[in-house]
Amino acid sequence: MEIDNPAPPIAGQSPVTLRTLADRLGLHVSTVSRVLHAPPDEQLRAASKATVQRIRALADELGYRPNPHATSLRTRRSNLVGVLVPRLSDIVLATIYEGIEESAAEHGLSTFVTNTRDVPDVQRARTEMVLDRRVDGMIFGDAYVDGAFLDRVAARNVPFVLVSRRAGAHVSVTCDDYAGGRLAAEHLLSLGHRSVAVIAGEPYASTGIDRTAGFVDTFAEAGIEVPTGRIRHSRFDARGGRVAADDLLSTELGGDRPITALFAVNDFAAIGVLGAARDRGLAVGSDLSVVGFNDTPLAAELPIPLTTVRSPMRQMGRRGLELLVRRMQGEPVESERLAPALMVRATTGGAPGRKPGNGGPKAPAR
Amino acid sequence: MEIDNPAPPIAGQSPVTLRTLADRLGLHVSTVSRVLHAPPDEQLRAASKATVQRIRALADELGYRPNPHATSLRTRRSNLVGVLVPRLSDIVLATIYEGIEESAAEHGLSTFVTNTRDVPDVQRARTEMVLDRRVDGMIFGDAYVDGAFLDRVAARNVPFVLVSRRAGAHVSVTCDDYAGGRLAAEHLLSLGHRSVAVIAGEPYASTGIDRTAGFVDTFAEAGIEVPTGRIRHSRFDARGGRVAADDLLSTELGGDRPITALFAVNDFAAIGVLGAARDRGLAVGSDLSVVGFNDTPLAAELPIPLTTVRSPMRQMGRRGLELLVRRMQGEPVESERLAPALMVRATTGGAPGRKPGNGGPKAPAR
DNA sequence: CTGAAAGCGCTTACAG
DNA sequence: CTGAAAGCGCTTACAG
Numbered sequence: 001m002e003i004d005n006p007a008p009p010i011a012g013q014s015p016v017t018l019r020t021l022a023d024r025l026g027l028h029v030s031t032v033s034r035v036l037h038a039p040p041d042e043q044l045r046a047a048s049k050a051t052v053q054r055i056r057a058l059a060d061e062l063g064y065r066p067n068p069h070a071t072s073l074r075t076r077r078s079n080l081v082g083v084l085v086p087r088l089s090d091i092v093l094a095t096i097y098e099g100i101e102e103s104a105a106e107h108g109l110s111t112f113v114t115n116t117r118d119v120p121d122v123q124r125a126r127t128e129m130v131l132d133r134r135v136d137g138m139i140f141g142d143a144y145v146d147g148a149f150l151d152r153v154a155a156r157n158v159p160f161v162l163v164s165r166r167a168g169a170h171v172s173v174t175c176d177d178y179a180g181g182r183l184a185a186e187h188l189l190s191l192g193h194r195s196v197a198v199i200a201g202e203p204y205a206s207t208g209i210d211r212t213a214g215f216v217d218t219f220a221e222a223g224i225e226v227p228t229g230r231i232r233h234s235r236f237d238a239r240g241g242r243v244a245a246d247d248l249l250s251t252e253l254g255g256d257r258p259i260t261a262l263f264a265v266n267d268f269a270a271i272g273v274l275g276a277a278r279d280r281g282l283a284v285g286s287d288l289s290v291v292g293f294n295d296t297p298l299a300a301e302l303p304i305p306l307t308t309v310r311s312p313m314r315q316m317g318r319r320g321l322e323l324l325v326r327r328m329q330g331e332p333v334e335s336e337r338l339a340p341a342l343m344v345r346a347t348t349g350g351a352p353g354r355k356p357g358n359g360g361p362k363a364p365a366r
Numbered sequence: 367m368e369i370d371n372p373a374p375p376i377a378g379q380s381p382v383t384l385r386t387l388a389d390r391l392g393l394h395v396s397t398v399s400r401v402l403h404a405p406p407d408e409q410l411r412a413a414s415k416a417t418v419q420r421i422r423a424l425a426d427e428l429g430y431r432p433n434p435h436a437t438s439l440r441t442r443r444s445n446l447v448g449v450l451v452p453r454l455s456d457i458v459l460a461t462i463y464e465g466i467e468e469s470a471a472e473h474g475l476s477t478f479v480t481n482t483r484d485v486p487d488v489q490r491a492r493t494e495m496v497l498d499r500r501v502d503g504m505i506f507g508d509a510y511v512d513g514a515f516l517d518r519v520a521a522r523n524v525p526f527v528l529v530s531r532r533a534g535a536h537v538s539v540t541c542d543d544y545a546g547g548r549l550a551a552e553h554l555l556s557l558g559h560r561s562v563a564v565i566a567g568e569p570y571a572s573t574g575i576d577r578t579a580g581f582v583d584t585f586a587e588a589g590i591e592v593p594t595g596r597i598r599h600s601r602f603d604a605r606g607g608r609v610a611a612d613d614l615l616s617t618e619l620g621g622d623r624p625i626t627a628l629f630a631v632n633d634f635a636a637i638g639v640l641g642a643a644r645d646r647g648l649a650v651g652s653d654l655s656v657v658g659f660n661d662t663p664l665a666a667e668l669p670i671p672l673t674t675v676r677s678p679m680r681q682m683g684r685r686g687l688e689l690l691v692r693r694m695q696g697e698p699v700e701s702e703r704l705a706p707a708l709m710v711r712a713t714t715g716g717a718p719g720r721k722p723g724n725g726g727p728k729a730p731a732r
Numbered sequence: 733c734t735g736a737a738a739g740c741g742c743t744t745a746c747a748g
Numbered sequence: 749c750t751g752a753a754a755g756c757g758c759t760t761a762c763a764g
Binding site (some may be wrong): 021065067068069070073078087088089091094095097098101105110111112113114115129131132133134192237238239241242268271272274275278283284297302303304305361 | 467641644
């Protein structure tokens with residue numbers, strides 16, 4: 001069904017150029033360009049009122065759209081921003097990117113995004129690809145906390161900012177992850193939990209590192225040490241959470257006091273924890289409390305709604321783009337940390353008594 | 367920490383042009399262009415062996431990278447593909463896009479993607495934006511089944527293909543959603559379910575329409591009619607699924623036989639169903655069976671692993687891009703439907719006896 | 733085997 | 749108020 005369609009042509013892809021307009025109007029292309037290019041208030045300086053009107057009328061009629069390649073070539077600005085994320089299929093990054101895109105559209109910028117899967121070689125290759133496209137700036141959502149690679153990017157004078165994860169002294173917009181970890185800890189402490197563990201995410205991501213640190217420090221201030229063996233790295237997805245939780249919940253047979261609460265630095269990992277708990281016959285919210293992070297839309301809709309720390313994902317993206325724009329204009333900008341918020345739901349409850357876990361040897365009171 | 371860094375400059379963003387190379391080598395830019403542009407096997411025709419070597423050596427040394435804006439302007443090809451999706455924060459679309467991107471990279475194409483939220487005005491505006499960028503082709507993941515808007519795009523001679531959803535006679539790569547609906551129905555029939563309902567997704571999306579049709583037709587063939595009142599449209603997320611399930615599970619108080627199984631055309635909607643079931647004290651897998659669609663990674667990791675119909679999301683994206691490439695080369699291409707697969711897990715079980723549902727009036731045997 | 737020319741579509745001082 | 753020129757960086761027939 002190739003269509004013969006009387007609808008008005010939607011503009012774009014048209015062969016109408018400045019030359020087309022100029023010729024039809026008996027003007028020079030430079031005049032047309034000046035008029036079409038000037039902001040509305042300056043158009044009077046660009047040409048006579050009558051000329052301006054004629055030009056604009058014809059441009060509208062023919063659906064003139066400037067060729068961005070020609071403009072970019074000439075002006076050396078592409079109005080393009082390149083965005084790197086570990087994976088768009090992670091809803092956290094996808095939501096951050098939606099914020100970036102929204103804000104970019106408001107600034108007349110186009111974005112393009114690419115997945116690096118947190119693989120350094122891919123990060124390098126995609127950065128090259130993005131730079132080859134002559135973007136005006138970049139946003140990295142996949143920073144390794146050491147920042148070595150980003151140091152090299154900075155050396156090339158490409159303006160960029162980080163979102164979601166911080167690294168070295170590079171400008172970043174993150175959630176205040178440390179504060180978020182504290183919120184989770186304070187909540188569990190207030191419920192009487194003393195024997196807890198952390199599913200900490202990937203070791204190279206500041207998100208997991210800072211959330212874990214805030215959590216552990218808060219317990220330490222309450223006089224409770226979270227043993228190293230109870231902090232497990234993991235992938236940032238449900239399977240990663242389940243694997244880590246299986247691990248933590250079975251090694252506790254070794255004699256420690258049983259774990260009564262688990263903090264997962266990511267909602268999806270927390271969902272994996274829920275599965276591991278169920279497999280062991282632990283009732284979530286009573287036998288075992290679980291706290292996640294991010295408050296993804298799923299959290300509130302789970303059969304047992306998930307207690308979690310909300311991070312302003314979309315806002316992080318919006319703000320990251322805004323800082324980038326300021327940076328591209330040469331302004332100095334500083335890193336920002338957006339406030340998290342605790343969302344108490346059904347996966348957390350009072351710490352159970354000191355009964356030992358599911359059939360293991362009795363844990364000695366410490 | 368602005369870095370003074372002895373690392374070798376990563377290529378890109380460099381001011382090195384063909385002219386730079388030509389001047390340093392005492393050659394004409396056209397010679398340099400020819401050599402750098404020709405495929406390796408044809409370079410002998412482009413210049414002498416020695417010249418070729420000198421050019422390539424210097425290009426490598428200086429990190430020459432062609433300016434894509436100049437190339438696009440001159441060749442009228444941008445090597446850019448524009449992709450429209452409802453929302454990247456839907457893991458289904460994000461995964462399809464990952465497939466598109468992967469395949470595009472293999473074809474030397476860059477993609478850029480934008481969210482339209484299934485809002486027609488936004489679809490139009492974003493299409494314009496993408497076309498203004500002079501893409502060589504487009505992929506739509508947000509088609510309305512009627513295809514009216516796409517007819518107008520087709521009239522402009524932009525090569526495009528659809529993924530995920532079909533529309534009109536436009537070329538698309540979809541899951542065989544009708545077959546997928548049949549798989550879900552056959553599974554439930556084999557378990558003895560006779561009183562079922564469907565959470566059908568948005569009315570404009572072929573995915574939900576076809577999955578529902580396959581399901582309903584299969585029940586009809588078994589002599590069982592699924593009443594219209596038991597087919598509910600919904601958003602494609604957990605909240606949408608919960609709302610629709612709440613609705614279905616409470617109206618059944620009206621006197622019908624109680625629903626023993628629910629088919630949600632999307633895993634996230636199915637998760638919402640799980641929540642609604644729990645709220646009513648229904649045991650999923652015994653009191654109520656639930657089947658989802660897509661087999662997103664979360665499905666297998668849920669506390670009660672979800673029975674669902676797997677759709678080849680990434681593959682759909684890859685294949686969509688491949689068809690687009692063929693289309694851009696002027697080859698005729700046909701729509702494709704990729705095979706779904708049933709994944710039986712724990713949310714489905716034998717139909718319970720004819721006891722009435724949670725406290726409602728007894729349902730008359732039909 | 734290599735060079736010279738033309739031109740893709742735009743913008744931007746500079747003249748007048 | 750408008751025009752003419754130059755040039756952004758590339759590619760592609762065409763000559764020789």
